[in-house]
Amino acid sequence: MTQNREQWTVLKDAVDGEWIAQQAQALVEIPSVTMQEAEVCQYYAAQLRELGFDVDLRRVNGERYNIYARLAGAGDGPSLMLNGHLDTIPIGDCVPCRREGDRLYGRGATDMKGAMAAKLGALRALKSCGVSLAGDLWLSAIVGHEEPEAEKDGPLALIEDYKSGRVGGDRILIGEGWNELWVMSMGSMVFNIELSSPRGGTHTTYVPFKENPIRFVGDLIQRITAYQEELDAGALHPLAGAERIDVGIVEGGDYFNRTPVLCRLSGTLRWGPRASAEEALAELRELAAPIAAAGQLELDVSMIHEREPFETAGDDPAVQATAQAHRFVHDGQVEITGKRIVGDANLFVNLGGVPSFYYGPSNETAHSDGEWVSLTRLTQAAQVYALTAAAYCGMNDNGL
Ligand SMILES: [Zn+2]
Known part of the structure; x- marks a missing residue:
């Protein structure tokens, strides 16, 4: 690598924290609850144009757009996409937008308009230093991330655009979460x-009570209790720990002195990258099958809202570039x-086939009514993003 400490210092110092703070505040001041992102999209696109980028507005639906921009590389280095979302959960009783000391308050400050401003700040620093990257640096600001109304339409549109070649990037660095390298998520259903x-x-x-279908529900709950104990004592994932099974709803029966025709347990399962959703579901079926057989009951095990697990290697070159930055x-x-x-990394990796990971400024107050972000953290995140591009794309x- 021809890069040295002096070059990195120049690039780091080119990140303008006050400019990023103002951008973050402007973004938080524009409400952008999921499905109502039109205005914030226009603002963000305008800022990119101001920085001299060609902006690709990709209609997701109505006036809701994914926004794409590219800092073209001049060489054959690997390409990187910086990604994040511009929508927020409903504003509700969240504190109004205001700056106070090192803090910016308001809905979306930490989840994740602060990070989106930091990404703008990183691009601005790379441009102002005249850095010539060897590989392309992409930016995508997407809509429709927060559940449930949008059904992930923005992230899914991005995956479609990857497949058609409209956008690129050998790795996706999502600016969501804490200032740590989050490289793995369990699957969920x-x-x-x-x-x-x-x-x-x-x-x-x-009907003798021991034959009453409802008491087999009791057996099933006991079996689930034992299963969680087995998971806790079994092979833990080195990064995420034990897998989890949780039950939130137990239903059964329709009259006090009539045996139930149908009993149902609903809950969530979170499992590691060792298995697919179908395989995890099959394990659940195996768990319940002996109990159903003992009660001469019919068994139906199904899942909804399933997400496959993902894991990007800790020694992946893009992960290592971010660690170095x-x-x-x-x-x-x-x-x-x-x-x-x-x-979204679960989607990008499993549906898009692009190794992805997260590194954000912060997440501690996400979805809370006292949402805020540290402006110092935004500056530091922007520095990390700019230096990651230099280290990974080359x-x-x-350059510099
Ligand atoms: Zn978020």
Whole structure:
């Protein structure tokens, strides 16, 4: 690598924290609840144009657009996409937008307009230094991330655009989350386990309680308790720990002295990259099958809202480039983490086939009524993004 500490220092110092703070504030001041992102899209696109980028407005639906821009590389280095979303959850009782000391308050400040402003700040620094990257640096600002109304239409449109070649990037760095390298998420599903009696309902006086379908629901809950204990004591994922099964709804029966025709358990399952959603569902079916057989009950196990797990290697070159950039900015090691929660990387990796990971400024107050972000963290994130591009895409000799 021809890059040296002096070049990195010039690029780091070119990041303008006050400009980023003003951009973040302007973005938070424009409400952009999911499905109502039109105005914020126009604003963000205008800022990119102001920085000298050609902006590709990709209609998702109505006046809702994914916004794409590219800093073209001059060489054959790897290409990187910086990604994030511009929509927020409903504003609700969130504190109004205001700046106070190092903090910017308001809905979307940390989730994730602050990071979107930091990405603008990173592009601005690369441009103002005249950096010539060897590979392309892409930026995508998308709509429709927050569940549920949009059904992930923005992220899915981005995947479509990857497939058609409208956008590119060998890796996707999502600016969501904490200032750590989040490289793995467990899979997640909502499951339904139904036990139904082919005999139909009968007066309970004619059925010994040990044969009552509802007591097999008790057995199933006990089996789930034991299963979680097995998971806790079993092979833990080195980054995300134990897999989890949780039950939120138990339903059964329709009359106090009639045996239930149908009993249902609904809950969530979070499992590691060792298995696909179908395989995890099959394991759940195996768990319940002996209990259904013992009660001569019919068993139906199904899932909805399933997300496949993802894992990007900690030694992936883009992950390592971000780690190197973090060390330079923070003068300390970055943590590499995995989580049980899912995000857009689960989609980008599994549906788009693009290795992805997260590195954000912060996430601690996301979705809370006191949402805020540290402006210092935004500056530091912008520095990390700019230096990651330099490290991963490569810089040409005439750069800096
Ligand atoms: Zn978010």
